[in-house]
Amino acid sequence: MAAERVEKRGEEEAQTRLPDLSFVHDKLQKFQSKMVSDFEQRLSCMVEDVLQDLRQRELRAHEFPNFEKSDRKSTWHNRVTNQAPADVSDAPNGHANGTQPRPPLQSETSVRKQRRQLPEKVFVARESYLTALLQVEHMRTIYHIFYIILVMFLLNVICYDYFVDGRFDLGLGTFRGGLRRLHWVLGVWLLEHVFVLALYFAFRGWALVRHRLKPHSSLQRFWSHSCLILYISSQLVFCFVSTSLCLKFNLPFVSACVLLLESTRLLMKMHAFVRYNAERVLNGKAKKEDAQEEKEASGRPFVPPLSCYTYFLFAPTLIYRDSYPRTSHIRWKFALNRLLEVVAIAFLYAFIHERHIHEHFGQYGLEPMGPSQLILKLFGMMLPCAVIFLCGFYLILHSWLNFTSELLRFGDRMFYKDWWTSHTYDGYYRNWNVVVHDWLYEYVYKDMYTHVFRGSKVGASLAVFMISAVVHEQVLGFALQMFFPVMFFLFGVVGVALVFLMRSAPKVMGNIFLWFSLILGNATLISLYAMEHYALKNCSLSNRSWTDRLLPAVWRCYN
Missing domain, CATH: 1.20.5 (Single alpha-helices involved in coiled-coils or other helix-helix interfaces)
Incomplete structure (x- = not known):
């Protein structure tokens, strides 16, 4: 049981x-x-x-x-992970030693430490992407299409000037209006270079005085901290003077952009020189060529000669090195072609401004405006803004930088990569403007990653985005003399969100969405700034309080 x-x-x-x-x-x-x-x-x-x-x-x-002539990885990649920065020296035929031999034996601790190190910038003699691509007949056909687009814009302007205005202007009115007071900009630019050269001698004085003081003493720390505070203050004053002069001289848009962009470039150059060489001085590194110089130097800190600093000020790079790969000669025909492209695109911009931007938004604030009219104007600006976007890339990052590189015999022409094939915003931001991205990576991201966020790549990346968005908005806002932070919102908020949202997107759909968002975003950006500019010009708005200056004129005109 x-x-x-x-x-x-x-x-x-x-x-x-x-x-x-x-x-x-x-x-x-x-x-x-x-x-x-x-x-x-x-x-x-x-x-x-x-x-x-x-x-x-x-x-x-x-x-x-x-x-395929050389190793693609070494040609089109500009960073390597080494235990020490790669040494790059002058090469008469355009070659540079960009790597260092690896030590035969390494302990496990050193290997882990090397893995944690962020890669270093390496300069290699190479042509730009489009310079190599345009040697192919199929790609040159696309180049010829843009020539035809320029000719069509020229014919459009000629016909309009003749049949409507009864005269030929060819966009010269836009040049005269945009380049007014350019002599003031030239004068400020020369004074800024005097300040930049004075920084070199100030840095040299700091290094020599610091060396003569007792190592690790309180007086040496006081001297270094005082010079650091003075350096930061001088950078802030330099930035404030350039922006305030735009308002003081009432500079037009083009002249203000030239001044602000040159001031920003010089600020980045100065910081690159100080950041790179200050570490060498603090580490006690000295350059000794032979025994006689070693006896004369007697361990003095090495500061690069003035010639290296002067060449760096005009070289088309924002990363400081004592020397760069150089070409053997200047190709004058190549340089002339790049200069003619700069002039042609400048005329193309004048044509687009007169026939599209001014035609669409010149009467904003004086004509009735509703949602349907705004949508029509926005979509009417899609293709012109796409041309502005593509030609702006070609003008600055290809034509102008290759022109200056050829005159200075600068060997490394990788100012951009194949950003047009990117399927994520990560790849687009890395490949779009390699010159600025290298500076942000070398002097902002790495310092934030190492000293501020202590290994957090997300925190360092967000800091880079915020700094870049503020600088972009500062240049555009002071050039147009308005507070209208659309650039900051699209770049620092929407752009950051798209970086994280598109990481898992398929390649084809990601690339399609990237181009769609770029065309739509640039059309929205240019249209909104144009509307705000003409609203301030056409509407009689009173600024009785400080809040009135914060409200967009686009809204206040019709409300």
Whole structure:
């Protein structure tokens, strides 16, 4: 009887556990099916990526031989992770030693330390992406299409001037209005260079006085901290003077942009020189060429000669090095072509301003305006703003920087990468403007990552975005003489959000969305700033309190 009771109790327990086991079995089956579907999806994406890479490699081998002449990784990548920064010296034929041999033996601790180090900037003699791509006949056809677009804009302006105004202006009125008081800008630019050169001698004086003081003494720390405070104050004063002079002289937009962009460039140059060489002075590194110089130097801190600093001020880079890879000669035909491209795009901008921006928004504040009119104006500016965006990239990052590089025989021409193939905003921001991105990475991101956020890449990245957004807004706001932080919002808020949202996007859809957002965002940005500019010009608005200055004139005109 007892055995029968135990058997019945076991059967009852088995029957009660059976639903639990079936529930677990169903969950495991669903989990397995989900895992299999995810694996198949990821496998198909990986196979598609591999096939796409193989097709691109085959295309480069046949149509783009300039990308296969040397190691692509060493040619189109500008950073390496080394235990020490790579040494780059002058090379008459355009070559540079960008790597260092790895030590044969390393301890586990040193290997881990090296893995935690962020990669260093390396300069290598190379052409720009478009310079290599435009040697292919298919790519030159696209280049010719932009020539035709310029000619069409020119014919449009000629016909309009002749049949409507009865005269030929060819955009010269826009040049005269935009470049007024340019002589004042030139004078301020020369005075700024005097200040920049004075910084070199001030830095040299700090290094020599610090060396003569007793090491690790309170007097030496006081001297260094005092000079640091003076340096930060001088940078702030330099920035304040350049921005206040835009308002003092009432500079037009183009002249103000020239002054503000040059002032920002010089600020970044000065900080790069001080940041790079201050670390060498603090570490006690000295440059000794031979025994005689070593005896004469007697351990004095090494400060680069004035010639290195002067060349860096005009070189098309924001990363300081004592020397850079150099080309063997100047290609005058190449330099002249780049200069002519700068002039042609400047005329193209004048045509777009007269025939599109002024036509769409010149009467803003004087004409009736509703949501339907705003939408029509926005979509009417889509294609002109796309041309402004693409030509602005080509004007500054390709034509102008290659022109100055050729005159200075600067070898490293990688001012941008293939940003047009990016499918995430991470890749777009890294590849769009390599010159500024290298400076932000070298002197802001790495310092924030190492000293402020202590290994947090997200915190360091957000700090870089905020600083970049503030500088962009400062240049555009003072050039237009208005407080209208659309650039800060689109760059520092929407742009940051898209960085995180698009990281898992497929390549094709990501690239399509990237171009859609760039065209839509630039059209919105230019349209809103144009409306605000003409609203301030056409509407008689009273600023009775400080809050009136914060409210956009776009809103106050019609409300």
